[in-house]
Amino acid sequence: NAGVTQTPKFQVLKTGQSMTLQCAQDMNHEYMSWYRQDPGMGLRLIHYSVGAGITDQGEVPNGYNVSRSTTEDFPLRLLSAAPSQTSVYFCASQSGGQGPYGYTFGSGTRLTVV
Amino acid sequence: GNSVTQMEGPVTLSEEAFLTINCTYTATGYPSLFWYVQYPGEGLQLLLKATKADDKGSNKGFEATYRKETTSFHLEKGSVQVSDSAVYFCALSDRDTGRRALTFGSGTRLQVQP
Numbered sequence: 736n737a738g739v740t741q742t743p744k745f746q747v748l749k750t751g752q753s754m755t756l757q758c759a760q761d762m763n764h765e766y767m768s769w770y771r772q773d774p775g776m777g778l779r780l781i782h783y784s785v786g787a788g789i790t791d792q793g794e795v796p797n798g799y800n801v802s803r804s805t806t807e808d809f810p811l812r813l814l815s816a817a818p819s820q821t822s823v824y825f826c827a828s829q830s831g832g833q834g835p836y837g838y839t840f841g842s843g844t845r846l847t848v849v
Numbered sequence: 850g851n852s853v854t855q856m857e858g859p860v861t862l863s864e865e866a867f868l869t870i871n872c873t874y875t876a877t878g879y880p881s882l883f884w885y886v887q888y889p890g891e892g893l894q895l896l897l898k899a900t901k902a903d904d905k906g907s908n909k910g911f912e913a914t915y916r917k918e919t920t921s922f923h924l925e926k927g928s929v930q931v932s933d934s935a936v937y938f939c940a941l942s943d944r945d946t947g948r949r950a951l952t953f954g955s956g957t958r959l960q961v962q963p
Contacts, residue, residue, distance in 0.1 A: 768950065777853070777938060777953035778893075793950060825892055838951065840892035
């Protein structure tokens, strides 16, 4: 089925470890973004990309890196995991031709840092 | 900056009861407004949207009206079902920026009892 695919679904890391959360979409969407979801805080934007080769910071970018080498993929890298990064991470995409309401979300990655 | 404030949950209702979840916003520009729903273990799904003042978004029996004068976008449903149990997020997108980012409220958990 077409949509946004996130892997892994669950991950436990030790403090200081690095890892990459994968996000792929097969809808040829130009815009992709990463959010984190924490209890009582809704979703907060980490990084976003308006097209291949173009990325920018969102609201809470510290500790995370992104790159966008292809239209389809938008991985999120944790450089040195910290307990404060324990969260649920969502990737979303949107076609550049749509209005600001055509967001498609992945099913999320639940990350625990111990 | 932009912000969204939702009523805190959980909201617990009996089946067929009337639902209202309050949402107010502040925005620097003229935002589009959304309600998203998150079922357990899943990502966010767009429930309804409104892009200008006095617009009414509706879907699956849910409704919300864009009230610019009160900066509100309250979610209502006349008769809830057990299957409506989920977390509901109010969000806005500021069309005056190029980021296309969504600003979310903290979410309201709805529990519907048989």
